[in-house]
Structures are given as structure tokens and as C-alpha cells.
Amino acid sequence: MSRLDGKVAIVTGGAQGQGEAIVRAFVAEGASVAIADINEVGGQALADELGERAHFTRHDVSDPASWEALVADTNERFGPVNVLANNAGILRFGDIDTMPLAEAQLVWGSTSRVASRACRRSRRR
Numbered sequence: 001m002s003r004l005d006g007k008v009a010i011v012t013g014g015a016q017g018q019g020e021a022i023v024r025a026f027v028a029e030g031a032s033v034a035i036a037d038i039n040e041v042g043g044q045a046l047a048d049e050l051g052e053r054a055h056f057t058r059h060d061v062s063d064p065a066s067w068e069a070l071v072a073d074t075n076e077r078f079g080p081v082n083v084l085a086n087n088a089g090i091l092r093f094g095d096i097d098t099m100p101l102a103e104a105q106l107v108w109g110s111t112s113r114v115a116s117r118a119c120r121r122s123r124r125r
């Protein structure tokens with residue numbers, strides 16, 4: 001038995017990079033995974049490669065309506081969501097002394113806003 005047998009996961013930003021690695025690991029451990037990303041080409045190619053326990057959905061984490069559709073589709077396709085990998089976010093590198101406040105707020109604010117919205121929405125059945 002694998003560690004995630006029977007689990008249903010959403011991985012945001014799952015089409016490439018760290019998110020792709022999470023998707024691959026979750027599927028290898030037995031989960032069914034919704035790959036949620038704005039990268040349609042990469043996300044669809046990954047889902048096609050991984051087979052029936054992976055499904056790509058075009059999803060922009062900053063769009064509240066997109067969350068409703070993603071969770072509803074995942075619940076219907078695989079069952080209730082158990083796991084949320086809140087991977088997609090905004091990252092800007094810079095010096096804390098010189099980075100404009102608006103840019104710092106974009107990084108911190110968007111990430112926490114998206115994360116809290118994602119947690120609330122994915123718990124809905």
C-alpha cells in the first residue's frame with residue numbers, strides 16, 4: 001500500500017518546477033491529482049503522461065471563481081479533496097531595504113490571500 005492511496009489532491013502551479021515534482025510524487029504514492037495551472041500546454045502534457053489519476057485544469061489561483069470551478073470539478077472527477085499543495089505564488093527577489101513597498105506587499109499579500117482562499121474553498125464539498 002502506498003502512502004497516498006485513495007487520496008485526492010490539488011496541486012497549484014503543478015505544470016512545472018516544484019509543482020510538477022509534487023504532482024509526480026503524489027501520483028507515484030497513489031493519489032489522484034488535479035494539476036491546476038495557467039500553463040495549459042505543460043499541464044496537459046503532464047496529465048497525459050501520468051494517466052488516469054492525473055487531470056489538468058486551467059486554473060488561475062488569483063481568480064476566486066476559478067477556485068469554485070476547480071474544486072467542483074475535482075470533487076466530481078475524483079471525489080472529495082483531501083490534500084491541497086498550495087504551490088503557486090508570486091516570488092520577487094530583492095533587497096528588503098530597497099524593494100518598493102508595493103512590490104513587497106504584492107508578494108506577501110497575494111501569497112497569503114491566495115493560500116487562505118484556497119484552504120477555504122478546497123474544504124467545501
Ligand SMILES: NC(=O)c1ccc[n+]([C@@H]2O[C@H](COP(=O)([O-])OP(=O)(O)OC[C@H]3O[C@@H](n4cnc5c(N)ncnc54)[C@H](O)[C@@H]3O)[C@@H](O)[C@H]2O)c1
Binds near residue numbers: 014039
Ligand atoms: N524555486 C525556488 O527557489 C523557490 C523559492 C522560494 C519560493 N518558491 C515558490 O515556490 C513556487 C514554485 O516555484 P518554482 O520554482 O517551481 O516556479 P516555476 O516558475 O518553475 O513554476 C511555477 C508554476 O506556477 C504556475 N503559475 C504561475 N502563476 C500562476 C497562477 N496565477 N495560477 C496558477 N498557476 C500559476 C506557472 O505556470 C508554473 O507552472 C512559487 O510559488 C515560488 O514563488 C520557489
